[in-house]
Amino acid sequence: MTKCCNTCFTDSELRRKIRTDSISEDSDCDFCTGETEVTVNCESLKYDFEFLIDTLFVKGEGENSDDLSILIQNKLLVFSDNVASPSDLLKNILNDERIYDGSTRYYPRMMEVEFSSYWTELRQELVEKNRFFPQNRLFTSLFRDQSTENRVFIELVGQLTDSIPIGSNFCRARIANNILDDDQMGKPPKKLATDGRANPVGIAYLYTSEEIRTSVSEVRPSIGNTICVATLSSLLKLRVIDLTAPRRKFNPTTFEDKELVIALSIVDMLEQLSMELSKPIAQDRTLNYLPTQFFCEFIKSLDLVDGVKFSSSFDGQNNIVFFEPNNSNYFSITDKKLARIDATQHTIVDI
Ligand SMILES: [Zn+2]
Numbered sequence: 001m002t003k004c005c006n007t008c009f010t011d012s013e014l015r016r017k018i019r020t021d022s023i024s025e026d027s028d029c030d031f032c033t034g035e036t037e038v039t040v041n042c043e044s045l046k047y048d049f050e051f052l053i054d055t056l057f058v059k060g061e062g063e064n065s066d067d068l069s070i071l072i073q074n075k076l077l078v079f080s081d082n083v084a085s086p087s088d089l090l091k092n093i094l095n096d097e098r099i100y101d102g103s104t105r106y107y108p109r110m111m112e113v114e115f116s117s118y119w120t121e122l123r124q125e126l127v128e129k130n131r132f133f134p135q136n137r138l139f140t141s142l143f144r145d146q147s148t149e150n151r152v153f154i155e156l157v158g159q160l161t162d163s164i165p166i167g168s169n170f171c172r173a174r175i176a177n178n179i180l181d182d183d184q185m186g187k188p189p190k191k192l193a194t195d196g197r198a199n200p201v202g203i204a205y206l207y208t209s210e211e212i213r214t215s216v217s218e219v220r221p222s223i224g225n226t227i228c229v230a231t232l233s234s235l236l237k238l239r240v241i242d243l244t245a246p247r248r249k250f251n252p253t254t255f256e257d258k259e260l261v262i263a264l265s266i267v268d269m270l271e272q273l274s275m276e277l278s279k280p281i282a283q284d285r286t287l288n289y290l291p292t293q294f295f296c297e298f299i300k301s302l303d304l305v306d307g308v309k310f311s312s313s314f315d316g317q318n319n320i321v322f323f324e325p326n327n328s329n330y331f332s333i334t335d336k337k338l339a340r341i342d343a344t345q346h347t348i349v350d351i
Contacts (some may be wrong), residue, residue, distance in 0.1 A: 002042045002092045003027060007034030011078045012159075013253045014048060031089045034082035042092040048253050049093050052076065053106070055260050059099075062107030068100050071108065075264065076252045113149070113262055115142065115269035123291040131290070142266070143298055152255065152262045156270075157241055157304055159250050164238040169231050169334070170208035170320060173215040176228040182333045185230040187322075195286035197277050198296040198308060198321040205296075206322040206330075208232060209312065216339065217314035220280065226340045232331040240307040240320055241299060243274040277310040296321070 003023070006015045008031055022038035029036040049072075057071055066074075069087040073079055079086040091102045118138035125134045141149040172185055186206060193204035209215035212229050221227055242249060246267050255263045273295055281288045296308055300323045307322035322330065339350055 002030045003039040004031050004042050004045070004089060004093070005029035005034070005036040005039045007036060007080060008032045008083050008089060009078055010080050010248060011076075011251045011253050013251045014045065014078065017045070017048070017253075030092075031084065032080065032082035033084070034080060042089070043095050045093045046095065049090065050099070052078075052252060052260070053099070055257065056109055056264070057106040058109050059104065059106050061105060065105045065107035068104055068106045071106055075108070075247075077248045078252065111261060111265055112258075113265045115265045116272050118142075119269045119272060119291075122294075126290045126294055127287050138269075148259065149262055149266075152259050153266055154302070154304070155254070156246075156250055156263055156266055157299070157302065159254070160241050160243070160246055160270075161239050161305055162242045162309065164234060164240060166234055166237055168234045168238075170210065170234070170331070171212045171215040171229060172206070172208050172232055173212070173219050173227050173229045175219055175221055175225050176338075177226055178228070179336050179338055180228045180230075182230075182336075185228065185232075185333055185336065186331065195289050195293075196321075197280070197289055197292050200289075200293045200297075201286075205307075208320050208322065210318045210320070211315075212339075214312045214315055214317040214319065216341075218280075218312060218319065221341050223341050226338055229337055229339050230333050231335040233334045234331055236330055238306045238322070238330070239304070240309045240322075241305045242309045243270055243277065244309060244311050244318055246270040246274065274310055277308070278313040280313065296323075300324075 006018045008029060009015055018040050019038055021040050021044055023040055027039045029039055052072065053068065056075060057068065067087065069090045072090065073086055079089065083089055087102055091100055094100050115138060118136060122134060122136040122138050125136050141147050142153055144150055174180060174185065187204045190202055190204050193199060193202055195201045196205065196207065199205040207218065209218060216227050216229065219227065250263065250267055252260060252263070273292065277292050299305065299308060306324070307320055309318055309320045312319050337350060
């Protein structure tokens with residue numbers, strides 16, 4: 001009987017199940033190099049994987065057909081990087097060569113819902129046709145209370161939410177000739193709030209980054225510019241939806257039947273949205289910010305999180321935009337300095 005462990009998987013529901021059903025606290029895992037805490041017989045996860053396979057894949061050759069373990073990993077990222085051979089692990093979990101013999105090919109089932117394409121249509125509608133009352137199917141399903149799609153989306157928001165403890169640090173940069181006052185390093189006043197990726201003109205959000213270098217890059221300084229850089233420390237426990245890796249963070253085994261298909265389709269859309277949030281747009285094309293502004297306002301309206309986390313296209317590190325911080329209540333400024341972009345190496349130099 002082969003054994004797998006909690007660190008073989010990234011899905012937190014599977015990890016919880018393994019902890020609950022564990023047979024031993026000390027035995028070695030047969031499949032991974034992670035820090036094994038508890039193990040179970042592989043076959044005890046058979047039902048969970050059969051459900052994922054039946055819901056999402058069809059056995060045989062078809063468009064995009066591939067080895068089943070590769071398809072599962074590409075779509076769901078359930079196996080952790082510690083697992084040497086997901087194919088071997090899957091074979092032992094299913095323990096039925098009629099389903100999977102280590103190389104059996106499957107292809108993805110046709111999705112009944114395609115939120116990514118609805119999102120693409122909605123983006124166009126918001127910019128070119130209906131700004132405040134769009135008719136797109138995404139708007140009339142996902143964004144409407146009481147729909148299954150909305151319920152699944154709320155569940156996903158919960159799975160993607162990060163709790164930020166009090167005392168966490170964030171960086172904020174502004175191009176300036178001197179060190180600015182504390183109140184100039186927080187959220188800008190409404191009358192000065194220009195269009196951003198997350199906020200429309202006139203509605204101010206606070207844009208921060210986890211690293212100084214990222215916050216400096218995000219203000220897009222020219223060589224020779226001086227930049228005031230501040231470190232903000234959170235005074236409250238905050239929550240943000242983390243869009244940096246939605247596929248890795250969502251837990252497919254928590255959804256049932258049709259909900260899994262909807263959840264996966266929403267994850268496809270969130271990946272697309274996450275990329276759009278990462279990309280800066282030229283100052284004269286601010287209409288192109290409308291779709292991401294629309295989405296961020298929807299997230300804000302749910303009142304479940306305080307902001308949105310996404311990757312910066314400048315260096316791959318993370319940006320966090322906070323919706324409503326009354327600066328002095330949310331953050332204290334713990335450090336400020338002046339920096340400049342070095343002309344020879346494009347590096348940031350303290351001055
Ligand atoms: Zn393991």
